[in-house]
Amino acid sequence: KRVLEEIRWEVAQGTLHIRSHVDVCDPNLTALKALLEVREEVRDICNLQLVAFPQDGIMSFPNGRELLRKAMELGCDLVGGIPHFEWTRDMGVEDVHYAFELAKEFNRDIDCHCDETDDPLSRFTEVMAADTIQQGWQGRVTASHCTAMHSYDNAYAFKLIHLLALAQVNVIANPFDNVVLQGRFDTYPKRRGITRVKELLAGGVNVALGHDSIMDPWFPLGKGDMLAAAQLALYLCHMSGYDEMNDVLDLITTNAAKTLRIQDSYGIDEEKSADFLVLDAPSAFEALRLAPARLHVFKNGREVAYTTPGRSVLRRQTDEEGAEVTFRL
Template sequence: MPYDLLIRHAQLPNRQGLVDIAIQDGRFVRIAPELLNGSARREIDAAGHLLSPPFIDAHVHLDAVLTVGQPRYNETGTLLEGIQIWSERKPDLTHEDVKRRALEAIRWEVAQGTGYIRSHVDVCDPKLTALRALLEVREEVRDICELQLVAFPQDGILSFPGGRELMRKAMELGCDIVGGIPHYEWTRDMGVEDVHYVFELAKEFQRDIDCHCDETDDPHSRFTEVMAADTLMQGWQGRVTASHCTAMGSYDNAYSFKLIRLLAQAQMNVIANPFDNIVLQGRFDSYPKRRGVTRVKELLAGGVNVSLGHDSIMDPWFPLGRGDMLAAAQQALFLCHMSGYEEIQEIFELITNRAARTLRVQDRYGIDEGKPADFLLLDAPSAFEALRLLPARLHVFKAGHEVASTAPAQSIVRRVGENEGTAVTYRPY
């Protein structure tokens, strides 16, 4: 019997030499340097291009995507003005509005190779309009990507009227992850209680945790340590994520050393969001200005799992973006001083294998025989070149079915007076 699909001459990340890959019934069934006797209903010659497991967007806000300028633009560029603008937009949310924008952004991400998305959903709304819409979206996009939803209390759990009850209702409706935002509560004591309540809900519903935590330049904001302590005391190791942690860029080195050791002990994940972190943080600085991004390089060296999110796509916090996780990884490379050759390889892991650990899908993720045939083929020969070029995602597959494809751009370079027939087609590698 012929295979459903056969990929010839593909380059896998962290592997020497090209391989052939056979796919049957939505799974990888054979991976070998050469499948001499293989035949398939469809065959693709990868021609030495990189075949990667799907990219993972570990942190995005699909309820807010594509709302930039509605009702106004964020002129100060601060996190706080972004939250204020979102509070002005929220009353106009409708079921159809949220679904339309979210589905559009998901298509953007899938076209660029993203196969897994974790989206935070603002549940500080008595009607839970956005959540109800995104629960439908989660089911509707299963054939092109996997979507996890986080119950996210944008205005606080204790500081927002009925915040506890709304979080519980969100979990009852079917949220996958319990979220929190301790640094945004009115007082430190309320922030600590925010964290404790998140763990209470997680234990009750047997869910993982992903909190926005210490997303500020304030070096006195230290709720990540509270999350780590609760993780250890509640036995929730490997199930807890702290997103942003930008205050870590303002902590002194002695405290950061202690905190990183604690995070590693608690087996916590940290998610950095390069686009928003660099734009929103440091807004109160003159010079020198802080970069805003958490200590990615040091966390990795300390044994903490780190991954990346796009966070915003054309919304009140970040006016640009097109859902490209490879571009987010390239930005992290720049901001975190990770330009060494091995560091560049590691940056690619932050949107693939490390992100799979964060979302806890690693057992069914990756290019291995027996696993679901989820992958993308890039117009580049290696992870190094992919991060340099941000190339076209030639083919994107989910469970052995092609869900997106992109033709690579070409440039023609010619001397003055030279006709097109004798000009050189330009390729960047």
């Protein structure tokens, strides 16, 4: 019930393609079985990809390997992992290797929570990139979070960025959770907590944004608004230049489509799915500034959601009827 309601929120705000990481460390796989049903139920309004996510580790959790394999057998779309959460460095490396083993066996893509920590010695993203090249999985692997990159020295960070570009590994930053969860052990100055988005883009890495948590223990707020996530990324990543703002919009549109591997059917063009939304804004700049109403949302040429914009009126003492406030110059 909660998942269906949250999907309704996202679709109403123009999100038609969702990738969700479902915890598969429950021996009964209760959440996964429920989400597999949801995936079928919502096909008319959105495409839902499910990642088998070993929240408590693959190697460090009892029967972790078997549960991850069972999740793939039940029908998960992608293999997940969490190498930095394993007990030792060696177990973390084994976590990555096993994710690739399953991905090749089931012919699935990979999306791992990777280096989601402030620890500058957490360096599993390089292992993912190396495995991607060695296993021939270029373009099919995503490293999510990668927040340790904000703690790496520049020499290592730029070596890693080159390796990620070479391996065609996608990176997903999650600004809401990243800024809330990271830097909590810092006094001052406090780290911003988000990976090096600008530098990754400049280095030729495909970067996208996620919303991540919504009203849960990691992030108690949120409503699934990707424009709000883009706004926050703009602030955190110092991407406030006019051209950079267009790049920020790419992070939740074309770059995200490439990450989801739907780029061939994505966009407004002949022979492509008529999936699009109409914003109450005259430009990309205004869309980011206002995060306005999604007036119309279409999937496969059918309107699946619409929003009637609110109206603000300012009433002065000398003006009984008042004047409309549009928040636009």
